[in-house]
Amino acid sequence: MKTFLLIAIGLAALFPASAKGQTAEPDPQTPASEPQTAAPPTPIAPPPTAAPETATLAPWVDHRVAMTRLELGYRASFVPASGFDPFSGSDLLPEFYLAATRTLFVSDRFSFAAGLAWDNGGSSASVREVDNASLRLNRLTIPLEGRAHFGPWGYAFVRVAPGVAALETQLTDASSPATLSKTQWLFATDLSAGYAWLVFPRFEGPRLTGRMWLQADVGYAIVAQEQLTLGPDLGSGNAQRVSGVDLGPLSMNGAFFRISAAASF
Amino acid sequence: MKLARMGTAAVALACAAGGCGSRNGYWNEPISATSYGLANGVALVDGAANRVVIVSANPDQTVSEQAVTVGHNVTTVAASADGYKLYVMSSGDWPPQSASDQLPQLTVIDVSTRGAPTPTTYPMQQPLSNLVIDSLGQWVVAYAGSASTSFIENPNEIVLFNPSLPYTPPASTPECPDGGAAPIADGGTTLPNPVTLDIQSFGGTPQQLSFTPPLFLPNGTDANGNVVGATTRLLLIESTVDLTMLDMSYAFLPQCLRHPEITVQLTDGTSTQREVPAGVVVDDGDPGDPTDARIALWTSTDSNVFIFKLIPAEPGANLNLFKPSINSAPVGQVPSAVTFVHTSPLPANDYGLQVLALVPALSSAVFIDDSDETTRVMLPAAYSQLSLVTSVVNAGTTGSAGPDVALLWQQGAGATESGAGVAFWGLANTSAEGIDVVSLTQPIQSVLDVGGATSQNPQLKVLQLVDNGVYVLDLTARTASPLSTSGAPSLTVSADGARMWAFEQGGTNLAEILLPGLSLVPLTTNLPLGSVYDVTMASADAGAGAASALIATHPAGSWGATVFSTTNPSTATARNATSLLLEPAP
Numbered sequence: 001m002k003t004f005l006l007i008a009i010g011l012a013a014l015f016p017a018s019a020k021g022q023t024a025e026p027d028p029q030t031p032a033s034e035p036q037t038a039a040p041p042t043p044i045a046p047p048p049t050a051a052p053e054t055a056t057l058a059p060w061v062d063h064r065v066a067m068t069r070l071e072l073g074y075r076a077s078f079v080p081a082s083g084f085d086p087f088s089g090s091d092l093l094p095e096f097y098l099a100a101t102r103t104l105f106v107s108d109r110f111s112f113a114a115g116l117a118w119d120n121g122g123s124s125a126s127v128r129e130v131d132n133a134s135l136r137l138n139r140l141t142i143p144l145e146g147r148a149h150f151g152p153w154g155y156a157f158v159r160v161a162p163g164v165a166a167l168e169t170q171l172t173d174a175s176s177p178a179t180l181s182k183t184q185w186l187f188a189t190d191l192s193a194g195y196a197w198l199v200f201p202r203f204e205g206p207r208l209t210g211r212m213w214l215q216a217d218v219g220y221a222i223v224a225q226e227q228l229t230l231g232p233d234l235g236s237g238n239a240q241r242v243s244g245v246d247l248g249p250l251s252m253n254g255a256f257f258r259i260s261a262a263a264s265f
Numbered sequence: 266m267k268l269a270r271m272g273t274a275a276v277a278l279a280c281a282a283g284g285c286g287s288r289n290g291y292w293n294e295p296i297s298a299t300s301y302g303l304a305n306g307v308a309l310v311d312g313a314a315n316r317v318v319i320v321s322a323n324p325d326q327t328v329s330e331q332a333v334t335v336g337h338n339v340t341t342v343a344a345s346a347d348g349y350k351l352y353v354m355s356s357g358d359w360p361p362q363s364a365s366d367q368l369p370q371l372t373v374i375d376v377s378t379r380g381a382p383t384p385t386t387y388p389m390q391q392p393l394s395n396l397v398i399d400s401l402g403q404w405v406v407a408y409a410g411s412a413s414t415s416f417i418e419n420p421n422e423i424v425l426f427n428p429s430l431p432y433t434p435p436a437s438t439p440e441c442p443d444g445g446a447a448p449i450a451d452g453g454t455t456l457p458n459p460v461t462l463d464i465q466s467f468g469g470t471p472q473q474l475s476f477t478p479p480l481f482l483p484n485g486t487d488a489n490g491n492v493v494g495a496t497t498r499l500l501l502i503e504s505t506v507d508l509t510m511l512d513m514s515y516a517f518l519p520q521c522l523r524h525p526e527i528t529v530q531l532t533d534g535t536s537t538q539r540e541v542p543a544g545v546v547v548d549d550g551d552p553g554d555p556t557d558a559r560i561a562l563w564t565s566t567d568s569n570v571f572i573f574k575l576i577p578a579e580p581g582a583n584l585n586l587f588k589p590s591i592n593s594a595p596v597g598q599v600p601s602a603v604t605f606v607h608t609s610p611l612p613a614n615d616y617g618l619q620v621l622a623l624v625p626a627l628s629s630a631v632f633i634d635d636s637d638e639t640t641r642v643m644l645p646a647a648y649s650q651l652s653l654v655t656s657v658v659n660a661g662t663t664g665s666a667g668p669d670v671a672l673l674w675q676q677g678a679g680a681t682e683s684g685a686g687v688a689f690w691g692l693a694n695t696s697a698e699g700i701d702v703v704s705l706t707q708p709i710q711s712v713l714d715v716g717g718a719t720s721q722n723p724q725l726k727v728l729q730l731v732d733n734g735v736y737v738l739d740l741t742a743r744t745a746s747p748l749s750t751s752g753a754p755s756l757t758v759s760a761d762g763a764r765m766w767a768f769e770q771g772g773t774n775l776a777e778i779l780l781p782g783l784s785l786v787p788l789t790t791n792l793p794l795g796s797v798y799d800v801t802m803a804s805a806d807a808g809a810g811a812a813s814a815l816i817a818t819h820p821a822g823s824w825g826a827t828v829f830s831t832t833n834p835s836t837a838t839a840r841n842a843t844s845l846l847l848e849p850a851p
Contacts, residue, residue: 082289085288085291085292086292086847089288090288091287091288125288127847128296128846128847129294130295130823131823131844131847171844171847173822173823173843173847174792174821174822174823175819175821175823175825175843175844176843176844177791177792177841180843180844240791241838241839241841242840242841242842243328243840243841243842243843244843245843245847245848246849247848248849
């Protein structure tokens with residue numbers, strides 16, 4: 001977890017947001033947080049050749065748009081594949097979700113952000129009343145997110161998150177001298193769309209302060225199919241010859257929804 | 266509130282996209298399996314999952330598995346004598362509540378092609394719980410017996426199957442529009458299979474059914490009035506009051522051509538006595554004489570042996586051309602074993618064919634000759650079991666095989682230490698003169714033949730004693746070699762008779778015993794043993810000499826197995842197969 005946070009912070013530092021085309025329209029309800037400076041008047045004689053000095057505006061940044069976000073939430077994946085049946089009494093795979101994103105590009109009301117996300121979930125079930133099967137899935141993806149902002153109301157987004165998934169399966173069976181297991185890294189991608197609602201503070205966009213968000217998205221997860229040929233975890237010095245079990249193919253593809261809270265700054 | 270609505274919408278969308286289906290019920294079914302040995306594999310009957318998993322061994326001691334779907338609620342399972350067919354009878358979803366409920370059925374799984382089990386399903390009209398397999402593989406018969414599976418049923422209904430032909434439903438049109446010529450002309454392939462017959466009853470219910478070997482029976486007369494014969498087989502149905510015979514040559518024919526069954530009452534009709542059938546034996550007599558086939562029947566409640574001679578009957582339309590002539594011979598007490606024996610060198614004295622009955626309560630044997638006269642012979646012990654070993658003992662002799670040699674022994678609860686041992690009895694004379702006793706330390710609990718028809722050691726028999734001691738009896742040398750055991754071993758003999766396996770059920774010790782030398786190879790397994798099966802690694806057409814392996818089953822968890830080489834078995838080179846019943850759901 002610590003490593004992940006360090007990666008997220010590093011990513012944020014690596015990609016500072018640029019605010020191209022951001023118009024300096026202060027929020028009507030909020031005065032500019034910093035007074036603009038102007039040259040003092042010269043009543044005696046203005047220099048004849050010098051052009052009139054104009055006020056130089058510092059770049060105005062709406063930090064509800066250009067921001068670094070940390071997201072923490074719950075993801076429910078629905079895995080209809082029959083290969084998932086040994087590991088769950090239903091088609092539901094609950095997952096913990098953690099992500100860090102950084103706005104990389106802003107254009108008018110639209111922005112683009114990227115980051116790093118980690119989904120971790122597992123499921124276990126009794127198998128035929130004699131065995132126990134468990135599954136754990138770790139997805140490590142790079143969310144690439146397009147956002148459409150609505151001021152204090154937050155933003156809508158679409159997200160493509162390519163990455164990898166580590167699928168760990170285990171079967172504890174009394175007919176085997178050791179636990180049967182298999183771990184495999186697989187290509188994975190999430191496609192989703194959702195909305196992020198700004199909870200607090202909703203205004204004072206230019207103010208660089210922490211903000212709280214609630215968001216939800218729905219989508220479809222794609223994970224490469226895997227043949228569940230589980231083998232025994234025999235010790236290195238164990239000379240037993242043990243064949244495993246083939247539980248058939250498993251595809252973790254399926255729809256999901258995710259709800260999360262986020263902090264931005 | 267907004268978030269809740271969004272969540273609900275998300276769940277609905279996700280369910281629509283991904284399907285919130287439930288788990289396949291297979292994964293929730295408990296495992297309660299049983300194993301059956303086949304010639305080239307082991308069948309694990311996984312009744313809760315409605316399937317049979319055929320496990321076969323490979324040369325590298327891995328296993329291959331093939332799952333075959335069978336009917337719901339398996340009631341009876343049996344393997345054919347040659348081990349290449351498995352019969353699985355199920356009661357289905359009985360009584361049916363909807364059109365989709367499954368009817369009772371018999372599933373015949375043919376494993377003669379290794380790795381490709383072929384199931385054939387035969388639907389039935391009502392569930393039955395007993396199954397009898399023809400030892401020659403021609404037919405199968407199902408009957409209700411004493412175990413009732415329905416609220417009300419007809420116990421005299423039997424269902425006959427021809428497992429060599431596919432299921433053929435009964436014709437919806439009348440069976441005999443042309444006198445039955447059409448179904449016979451096409452070789453019987455359009456005859457219904459199975460057929461359901463209602464056996465006539467005089468108040469009894471079928472208790473035991475058996476198929477006879479081929480018999481040369483009367484089949485009318487020639488132009489000179491001489492009786493001619495035809496070879497056929499009979500289904501014998503023993504009930505509590507009678508014996509019924511059904512000519513199998515006509516059993517599948519349309520009603521207009523089918524020969525009716527013949528029922529002979531065992532009692533004279535003046536009493537309400539009920540008999541409990543104990544056994545039936547059949548002898549064809551002179552293979553060229555159609556008039557001397559006979560059947561002997563004994564019960565566990567009567568001191569008579571019933572003998573049926575199959576003699577010519579008056580010809581009539583669709584009637585049997587033979588009929589039984591019944592006689593009963595008193596043997597003093599309830600006999601425990603009965604067989605036909607030849608007491609004279611062939612072919613004198615009508616081949617010397619007599620019925621021999623053991624009467625342990627009187628420590629005697631009774632010969633019943635062709636005229637139903639009895640001769641009692643006192644025996645040195647109350648022997649209760651017998652087996653003819655003539656072909657082994659007289660192997661290599663020239664000329665005729667007779668007279669017979671019988672092996673006698675005590676077995677079961679009534680066995681006494683004084684009768685411990687086996688007796689070789691030469692039946693040249695109907696006297697005790699030819700008895701030769703081989704003593705053992707304890708009475709016998711069971712006797713195993715060594716191998717089948719192609720056995721390399723047919724002269725051996727394995728005797729398991731009541732104290733779990735084991736002897737290997739050599740019939741030709743008339744010696745009994747002991748094997749010491751510390752537990753209660755279960756024994757399995759390979760089909761080729763080259764070796765025997767001893768194991769302790771629930772334990773992890775196992776041993777290969779090479780025959781006839783009794784060299785031992787001790788082995789162990791990691792998990793408790795259920796059963797062991799010496800199987801070939803080939804299809805049926807490979808014949809004798811195919812490579813074999815030992816599959817030891819472990820009924821723990823979802824069942825495992827350990828595969829040993831039979832040529833060089835070793836714990837170090839054995840391989841475990843796990844989770845045999847956890848293949849992907851069917």
